[in-house]
Amino acid sequence: MSDVCLQCGYYAKDPAHTFCDKHCARDAANNAPSLIKIPRDHVMYNNAASAFYGGWNGTPPPIRTIYLVTWTQESRNEFEAYRDKIESDEDFIAMGKYAGNERKRFRGAERACTIGENGNVTMCYNGDCKLCETLREGFRSYLDLKRSTGYHGTRLGPGLYSTCDTSKAAKYAINKVPSNVHALMLCRVVIGHPYVTEREMPHLQQPPPGFNSVYARPGPSSHFNTDETVVYTSRAMRPAYLIIY
Template sequence: MGLPEGNERRRFHGTKRACNLGDKGSTMLCSLPECSLCGIIKTSFKLSLAGTAHPWRRKAGRFGAGIYTSATSSKSNDYCKNLPSARSTCKAMLLTKVVAGNGEKLTKTDARRTGPSPGYDSVPRLLPFRYLNYDELVVYDEHAAIPAYLIMYESKT
């Protein structure tokens, strides 16, 4: 795409929420261990927790244990979940700053990946792709993704 290495992208990230952070007047981060949203905001992303927010899915995603983001908000919405303790009609999503660097474009999934191939910094997968409906950008370095904005929205899904 003609962009220099180290290029930064803004991408959506969906996760689970156990509190009411972001709801009317609620601005305090919670300390509930099951609240991935507050955990990410407090300490940023942790690769050791990759995939634990959604136990019904494979622990590692289609491209291994990494930090998954998408330019498509509806893709990230699929991963936004309020736990019963949240008692909220709103959902929360993060808009992150992701340093893509030199992206390795893949032609097939590989859930065993622990990072991109040598010489690459991330795994961007853009459409068309046989097993993917939306684009994804996966980084394997915790410092390559920073939660920047909290987006609160109402959703019927």
């Protein structure tokens, strides 16, 4: 399986990082935000596809394409500073976890253009296209909308929702224009110390004291049929992959 750096296409990527070295990371940031198509035989494709298929409840649709989402240096710095702050408070690495208890979670968004299909990697500026808005700018604008209007529900308050359940996230991957495919984001999320609940808590504006996120645990007596993880700051989440299916 290939592990070539997707920026230079020559050296092997650093196992702990997206690219092979700081020079390729800088070049990618200078061209960000952008989408880089990932070859099917690449380790990053395999990781994202495994999460997609493994998280689908039922028979999953076939994946057409997977793209890597690149970030500006400013966006990366903000995310990593937040992650490192959470890590310094808890020392998740010593527990055998990633720094800041970072995980990958799925999230859907409305798509009002044809980004991702037929090789189109140009992000639009249509106000109805929440997908391109997120790919360009992150989740800050969406979180502001959520806080002011309750957009797409607030069962655990106005936060940023994500899930391991691909089919759950896919319900929000809504096409606003005719299309034969859908687009789903696989995000990097700094979960930190999660508050676990089986009850709706729509009053939440932030995690309970001492916690960094809220985890909705599904179960027979739970209000939730599927898992949901909620963070309440846009610094804690970034789109990492765009999966076209």
